[in-house]
Amino acid sequence: MSAMSPRSVTHILTGTRIRERRLALSRRQADIARAAGISPAYLNLIEHNRRPVGEDLIARLAEVLEVPADELASGREEARMAALREAAARAPSRGGQAPELEQAPELLARFPGWAGALIATSRRADALERQLVNLSDRMTQDPYLLTTLHEVLSAVTSLRSTASILVEEGELPGEWRERFHANLAEDSLRLSTTAQALVAYLDSFETEGGIFTPQEEVEAWMAADMPPIEEAADLASDAARALARDHLTRTETERAALPDTALAGAAEESDPLRIATRLRVPLDLVLRRLAALRPPGFEEAGLLVCDGSGALILRRPAPGFPLPRPGDACPLWPLYQALAAPQTAISAQVRTPQGREFDTISYATRSQPEGIGGPVLTQAQMLILPAKGAADGSGPVIGIGASCRICPRSGCPARREPSILSPRHDARGL
DSSP states (O other): OOOOOGGGGGGOHHHHHHHHHHHHOOHHHHHHHHHHTTTTHHHHOOOOOOHHOOHHHHHHOOOOTTSOOOGGGGTHHHHHHHHHHHHHHOOOOTTTTTOGGGGGHHHHHHHHHHHHHHHHHHHHHHHEEEEEHHHHHHHOOOOHHHHHHHHHHHHHHHHHHHHHHHHHSSSOOOOHHHHHHHHHHHHHHHHHHHHHHHHHHHHHHHOOOOOHHHHHHHHHHTTTTTGGGOOTTTSSSSSHHHHHHHHHHHHHOOOOOOOHHHHHHGGGOOOHHHHHHTOOOOOOHHHHHHHHHOOTTTTOOOOEEEEETTOOOEEOOTTEEEEEEEOOOTTTTTHHHHHSSTOOOOOEEEEEETTTTEEHHHHHHHHOOTTTOOOOEEEEEEEEEOOOSSSSSSOEEEOOOSGGGGOTTTTTTOOSOOOOTTTOOOOTTT
């Protein structure tokens, strides 16, 4: 196999894909064009990337060429490159040797099978980690599970007590013996029924998607590019649909205050504070709009927003940045430092347990929406960007995690509970 250049792997167009697939099947242009309902001349222009291809035509050509439609999309390499970068970000460094990100295009071009296996393994590891966290959460917080386990223990204790009486007391009057036997039968049936229900409930853990809260439903909806609320399968609850409508309203209001074109034109500054100054808009608005629009230079931006209690009210993940389940977080995130210094931009570089580094900009605001006599509300946002390079020495790199429960970092002064991912629990701070 001839090696493709690292650069060319991300620039294979749809027409080229169609031509390669047709030649692989040894099919003539005329045959493919006739089956797809177009002229051979038009297919020839498509194969030479001189005509655009709509979704309907791609679907017809994919059917004729016997491949999934996404195999013909020109952006498939970009998506796989992003998946490789995410896999590299999740991979723990061994002996200080980090994955060579600059070699990812060559890996994808020369060894697509190995690249696919690496992506699949990374996604499987991510799914297993999330399942582990889900199981841990349920084991400690699920009221149904706790009640069912209590019922099992109660039935076992009752059985043991009744059996002990029958064994230790020797001969019992017939009436009492029948009563104890009836108790054994009743408790055995109760234990059997409860245990079956418990096993079925535990088996459901693997098949469920792990979405338990309205906020997680909304996050899944946002990750799916926010389809119409009435058609969104992720928005299963009324609360999630209400949150989604509120998000759409805020998005439209913020887009009106800072239009896409204005932000895209100013994003070349690369410094959000300079962008805010240039456009004469609040910095917190710029941070939120950069994460939503993701203009050039901010394609992999993520955003965290919390209220004054520290609870996360918006989570837009950046590739490779560890996010916890709702209701949990790492206390060392610069996001929380901003709460103590409102109206001050805080720039900090952070490092995940896997060795991935990010640049962050955090900014908190205070408001009194009910007037001078009303409560003071605080909100902080943290923009997350892949680090442009190693730390310049102007400040420390902060070691962070997702949350204490799933953070393997040892010796953390802020740890509040042992990690379930480390065999040696570090209980410092408990």
